[in-house]
Amino acid sequence: MDEYYEDVTVGETRSFGSYEVTREEIVDFAEKYDPQPFHTDPDAARNSMFGSLVASGWHTASISMRLLVDNYLNESGAMGSPGLESLRWLRPVRPGDVLSIEVRTTDKEPWDGDRGVVESHLETVRDDGETVMTWDSLVLFPRA
Amino acid sequence: MDEYYEDVTVGETRSFGSYEVTREEIVDFAEKYDPQPFHTDPDAARNSMFGSLVASGWHTASISMRLLVDNYLNESGAMGSPGLESLRWLRPVRPGDVLSIEVRTTDKEPWDGDRGVVESHLETVRDDGETVMTWDSLVLFPRA
Numbered sequence: 224m225d226e227y228y229e230d231v232t233v234g235e236t237r238s239f240g241s242y243e244v245t246r247e248e249i250v251d252f253a254e255k256y257d258p259q260p261f262h263t264d265p266d267a268a269r270n271s272m273f274g275s276l277v278a279s280g281w282h283t284a285s286i287s288m289r290l291l292v293d294n295y296l297n298e299s300g301a302m303g304s305p306g307l308e309s310l311r312w313l314r315p316v317r318p319g320d321v322l323s324i325e326v327r328t329t330d331k332e333p334w335d336g337d338r339g340v341v342e343s344h345l346e347t348v349r350d351d352g353e354t355v356m357t358w359d360s361l362v363l364f365p366r367a
Numbered sequence: 368m369d370e371y372y373e374d375v376t377v378g379e380t381r382s383f384g385s386y387e388v389t390r391e392e393i394v395d396f397a398e399k400y401d402p403q404p405f406h407t408d409p410d411a412a413r414n415s416m417f418g419s420l421v422a423s424g425w426h427t428a429s430i431s432m433r434l435l436v437d438n439y440l441n442e443s444g445a446m447g448s449p450g451l452e453s454l455r456w457l458r459p460v461r462p463g464d465v466l467s468i469e470v471r472t473t474d475k476e477p478w479d480g481d482r483g484v485v486e487s488h489l490e491t492v493r494d495d496g497e498t499v500m501t502w503d504s505l506v507l508f509p510r511a
Contacts, residue, residue: 252429255429255433256429256430256432256433257429257432257433257436258433258436258437258441259436259440259441259447260441261447272446272447273447279432280448280450281425281428281429281432284425284428285396285399285400285401285425285429286400288400288401288423288425289399289400289401289402292401292402292403293402296403297402297403297404302416303403303405303416303456304424304456305455305456306424306453306454306455306456307454308452308453308454309450309452310450310451310452310454311449311450312447312448312449312450
C-alpha cells in the first residue's frame, strides 16, 4: 500500500468496489442536498428528460468517494485533497444500479517540502459496463 | 428568473443562502460517504493536520448544491449538468460554520439544437468571509 509519496507508482491501475444504489438512498440524499424533482419524485422524473428517477450527480460522486476511502485512501498515507479537474457526469444512475470504480495514477510531483501531490483519473462504472462518471483527482501524500 | 438559455446574462452575480453546518451532520455524512478519521472521529481529528473535526469536501460541495437548487436552479429552466471544472477545497469547514454561495455567470454557448450550456464560477463562503470552496460549473438550459 502507498504510505508515502515515494511509494506511488505512476501508471498503476486499481479496480474495486460494489455499491448497490437503492431508490430509498437516491431520494434520501436528494431530499437533503439536491431536491430537483427528477431526483426526488418518481412521477416528475417520468416526465423529465431522464424518463425515471436518477441519482444526484453529487450522490454518485459521494458513493465513488466511499469506494475510494474503503478500498484505498484509509489504508494509504493520503492526507486529503486540494481539489479535482474535469468532473463529468456521462450517464444516469438509477435504482438498482451497482457501481464500482477504476483508478489510474497519471502523474505525481512535489507539492511542498513535506508533501507530494498525486494525480489520478477515476472512472465510476455501472454493472452493465458503462462509465457513468469520471474525474481527475489530486491527493496529497507525505514525503518519506 | 432564467427560464431559457436566451434569458441568461453573462456577468450576472447572485449571492444567497445561510446553511449552518452541525457536528452531527458532518459525522453523519462522513460515516456514509467519506469515513476518513478527520471527518468522523473528534479525537483522531485533533491529532490530524486539521487540528479538529472538519467536513468532507463532498459534504461542502453537496451543501453548496442544496443552496444552488433552493435559491436558483429549481426556479429556473435548468435541465441538469454535464459536469464541472477546477473544483478546489481551499479551507476547512468546521462545526458551527455558516455557509453561503456566490455564483457569477462567466460564459454561455449553444450545446445542441435544443439546449445551451451556461458556465458559472461558484464560491462557497464561510461566515467569517473566507472562501472555502470554488468550482466552475456547466448547466444546460432549453433554448426558447
